[in-house]
Amino acid sequence: MPDAASRKVLLTGASGVLGRFLAVELASRYPGLVLTDILPFPGEVPEGARFVQADLADAEKIAKVAEGADTIIHFGGVAVEKSFETILPGNIVGTVNVFEAARVNRARVIFASSNHTIGFYERGKKLSVRDRPRPDGFYGVSKLFAEDVGSFYFDKFGIESVHIRIGSAIREPTEIRHLSTWFSYPDLLRMVIAAIEAEKTGHALLWGVSANTRSWWGEDDAARIGYRAEDNAEAFADKVAADPDDPVARRFQGGSFTSQGYGRAPEGKS
Numbered sequence: 001m002p003d004a005a006s007r008k009v010l011l012t013g014a015s016g017v018l019g020r021f022l023a024v025e026l027a028s029r030y031p032g033l034v035l036t037d038i039l040p041f042p043g044e045v046p047e048g049a050r051f052v053q054a055d056l057a058d059a060e061k062i063a064k065v066a067e068g069a070d071t072i073i074h075f076g077g078v079a080v081e082k083s084f085e086t087i088l089p090g091n092i093v094g095t096v097n098v099f100e101a102a103r104v105n106r107a108r109v110i111f112a113s114s115n116h117t118i119g120f121y122e123r124g125k126k127l128s129v130r131d132r133p134r135p136d137g138f139y140g141v142s143k144l145f146a147e148d149v150g151s152f153y154f155d156k157f158g159i160e161s162v163h164i165r166i167g168s169a170i171r172e173p174t175e176i177r178h179l180s181t182w183f184s185y186p187d188l189l190r191m192v193i194a195a196i197e198a199e200k201t202g203h204a205l206l207w208g209v210s211a212n213t214r215s216w217w218g219e220d221d222a223a224r225i226g227y228r229a230e231d232n233a234e235a236f237a238d239k240v241a242a243d244p245d246d247p248v249a250r251r252f253q254g255g256s257f258t259s260q261g262y263g264r265a266p267e268g269k270s
């Protein structure tokens, strides 16, 4: 890997909420940053970066956008629970297109995975990234697909990837669940930079969460890439509202995603 300043970085999902934050923060650190999204970039493209509009499902376009990249930060795709047909092009086909481009360019992939890979664990259960996944929808399944594509591309081709299972990446926690799942913007940025600049990562799985007193997520590969969380949602404990009045969402770590279309009888009933 070249030294930090000469990294050739591509960011997918650049027009999204987290993408726009990362675009601004990374543009000054990595000159020549390339931004891409299916939607136009809202507002001015940060100085030192350039934007290319492209659909992740378009293999040819993604191959072209990724030419010369040594790092691909892959944050693009459908970011909420939807039908399988809606998830398929961006999250499944798109992820394969990104890893193929990474293979051709020998690039490292940093992927925005999600807590919805494990959403059906009960709240309070402390998890390791080695625990069996329990996705709470097609969205969560698509994130596991990407984690596994990363594993396959590392074992077969030596392509490294860092998969960040993001909890709740928002400016401030607003409800009780966030006291466990909050991932501050500064911690997100620190983790992405550590993942870009680590000498070696192999295939790494990380919890995208701050150092929250009430976190449910423990063992992961953060130390291996030289990252330590600094923020703690507990500082907002007096300000947050109660979680929505939804017994299924209140029971499981994935919150409201778990109760969408939930079809099981209440506990104890057949």
Ligand SMILES: NC(=O)c1ccc[n+]([C@@H]2O[C@H](COP(=O)([O-])OP(=O)(O)OC[C@H]3O[C@@H](n4cnc5c(N)ncnc54)[C@H](O)[C@@H]3O)[C@@H](O)[C@H]2O)c1
Binding pocket: 012, 013, 014, 015, 016, 017, 018, 019, 036, 037, 038, 039, 054, 055, 056, 057, 074, 075, 076, 077, 078, 079, 080, 089, 090, 091, 094, 112, 113, 114, 115, 165, 166, 167, 168, 169, 170
């Ligand atoms: N915000 C969070 O707390 C959170 C939590 C877990 C995971 N994540 C993941 O982090 C990433 C960024 O999240 P966000 O909150 O900024 O979501 P977002 O919806 O604001 O951004 C996603 C971007 O992907 C783009 N996109 C969708 N389909 C595309 C396609 N086919 N081709 C090209 N671009 C496409 C969208 O236009 C959008 O700009 C997502 O992958 C999301 O799943 C976010």
